Amino acid sequence: MRSLKIGVIDLVCKNPSNSLWAKIMHANLASIMPQVVATWCEQEGHTVTMICYTGSEDLVKELPKNVDLIFISSFTQAALLAYAISNYFRSRGVMTVLGGPHARCYPDDAIQYFDYVLGFTDRRIITELLNNCTPQRPAGKKMCAGKQPASLCGVQERWKFIEPTLKKAPFIKIVPILGSVGCPYTCPFCIDSTVTYQALDFKTITSDLQFLLTKYKRPYIAWHDPNFGIRFDESMQAIASAAPPKSFRFIAESSLSILTEPHLNKLKENGFNALLPGVESWYELGNKSRSAHITGTEKVKQISEHINKVFRYVPYVQTNFVLGLDSDSGAEPFELTKRFLDYSPNAFPGFSLLTAFGEAAPLNLEYQKAGRILPFPFHFLNNHLAMNVKPKNYDWVDFYDKVIDLTEYAFSPKAIYRRFMHTQGFTPKWMNVMRAISSEGWGRLKFYRQVRQNLVQDRSFRKYFEGESQQLPEFYKNIIKKDLGVWWQWLPDTALSHNAYAYLQKAS
Template identity: 80%
Template sequence: MPPLKIGLIDLVSKGPANTLWAKIMHANLASIMPQVIATWCEQEGHDVTLICYTGYEDLTRELPKDVSLVFISTFTQASLLAYALSNYYRSQGAVTVLGGPHARCYPDDAALYFDYVLGFTSRSTITEILHNCVPHRPVGIQLSAGKQPANFCGVEERWKFIAPTLKKAPFLQIVPMLGSVGCPYTCPFCIDSTVPYQPLDFKTIQSDLRFLRTKYKKPWVAFHDPNFGVRFEENMDAIAAAGPPKSFRFIAESSLSILTEKHLQLLQQNGFIAVLPGIESWYDLGNKSKASHITGMEKVNQVSAHVNTIFRYVPYVQTNFVLGLDSDAGTEPFELTKRFIDQAPNAFPGFSLLTAFGEAAPMNLEYQKQGRVLPFPFHFLNNHLAMNIKPKNYDWVDFYDKVIDVTDYAFSAKALYRRFIHTHGTTTRWMNLMRAISSEGWGRLKFYRQIRQHLVHDRNFRKYFEGETQQLPAFYHEIIKKDLGIWWQWLPANALSHDANAYFHKSMNGHA
């Protein structure tokens, strides 16, 4: 077959970004799979251009030109921009393909706007598209390999696609790597809860780390594993064989159950400078924190002591919480989180609002069966801007009052000062402060207060949250229009709405 001209677009941002956090960090949030697919396509003999959109580029100038096939990878929050780009490229005669988390969460909706929608993607999946590169309209074809690939292209293979993106990061350049896919835990709200855990080749990890030492004096590496360190000894052996102690600076998401003191000693020895454990809830989901049989204040005391132990070995810890779980009721869950902030003052708290991402997790089917999922546009589904599940035990205003209260507590001047003085190292102190005063801390708090005001003073706004109407409030409509900018004109007519209960409807028809 003649070579194709192929474009790949990795959407880190859903529109122009102007925060300090975005400027410094968005280029470091590039996804691995677009780089892998770009490498596979090039190895098949095709002409490939990959861009990572961080929000700081002029997208109209950056987009691949004169292409016949376009792959777009996106999380749900940037999917409306993806839909607009697909519409634009289709008007130019190109075939479009969607991959990434949104394609897995909302495949039926995505198929209305793309020729191909990908679930798990192997090299043979990509080869099939390359050999059958034809439009499929009005409804695209859904393809899935059935499971995650056993092998991905390593860092050295995809370096030509990594390096240009990292050049966009002005100060800190973090290389993305994978040590495993899937997860051994079964948190029912998580997209990886039903994906079998699968370690990748440790020799590849070792060789990639050795390669990075030829590019950087002391490389920064972020493991994108859903849960790093399940095969702990093998991972540490691969790292230790790649260079002398502390040749690297690693960031990883791992569970508290893995972060024993013995393991922490090895992490410190091997250069781990940041870990992101999930606490999730004080009443539920305790398997990842070694606290499956305790709840409430007892769990706060145990977990905060554990986190403080981690800080003896690792200088930066982000603790992740999910707000609005069905196990939560009253003020106590939020007050317990405050007590944790008091007892572990150097930990950066990451708060997520409970969100059902389509077909991503088993629990979503139950929420849809109960009629509790709201049809918020995808633009706001990022765990922060909208909670698309009606809370079980809270009125909406009451819930936002409590979310605002705990967020304000976590990012108050007092909390920032305590976090600053209890944290060691210039980089970690700077990172905490930057995140707190930008969109992640104060910016999010400002947005929550706006939502609360609309809930109180705008009856139609409140009716949308109560599920009494599907008429999107103008507040949200204007945000989407502003963020998309010139791409608003390319957004397909019906893209602002979707079937929030599609997973349930499929299950009733025997397709889930």
């Protein structure tokens, strides 16, 4: 086997961004698997150059030079940029590989633009690819391990690829770590709902935490587990074995069912500073929040009491909601969310529009069977720029009216001030304000208002939303062209559209 020159590109974002939020936080959003793949490739004897694109760099200048093979990791929102980069490299005789969430969600679309498209990836898959890589054209080759790997490179092994990215973060530097893969819950809209839960090696976790103490004093660490703390006692023991209490500052996404008071006490003792529990709906998915038998107002009060209890132990909490679920109808779900914000004013609300990402989840197949999927370009599939599922119980204008009203309520100056006053600590206060006035709060509100206006004033725009037309509105095409900039010229002609019903046709 000859030694290859390999490039690895982690696309944290899809376009240049000079916002303060991007400059401070995007480098902290790096993915773990690109670092793992880069490490595996080096261990196989190849030369690796890795970059993490955060939106602040000149991507043309940053791209690896004189390579034989390029790995690109991308979420669906950055897929068009990934397609353009692949086309650029393939035009120069370089083989390209796509991995990450988009490769899992839309493999049949991606093989048109890459030599290899990777689903679940373990070291065996990488070794096989490196030993036998040849151009795969016109259609690429799909490769998949069948399940998530049982072990991954730890922080110490991949530090060479972590450190350069963290240097781009001017203030807060957050190290990504993974304690488990998969999830025992079966939320039908989630990409992890069909992935078997498995914990990774706890001894490696302890060793990695000890290693990080040689790099930073009280390092910030983000657990990338889909649901942290399933094997709670063992996870806490791994942390406690690494160093004295509160040697670290942790961020984790966890379900409310795990966040019992004894567990919260342990989390506080071990330095957990931020938690991101999913509420999702006031009418379903109660198994994640110990509210399986209650709905509506009763659930709002119970969840609010629980969140307020969490704040007695952890200074920062983001509560996640999905808007537009089939169980929602009328104004009530939106009004209930407002009441929750009143009852728990220090919680930062994370709102997602219901989005079906290709083959990601079982529920997507049902939406396709019902003919409810819209072919929005990948560029807008990030849970807030476009809802590609026609709502079951709302007219589009009515739905956007309610989304706008809720977003205005959550990020009004009054709500921002109230959240600021109820939050303890400088960093949590700063995070809440910055997120509210950035693209996540006020920025989304501006975009939603524009979409709503277009729905009312532009008949062709409305027909696209109703599924009566496949013609992409110029409004969306212009955004893509502006965001891609110099990469627009490299975007394949067919990439703006995709088969939104490929999952159904494959399953038939």
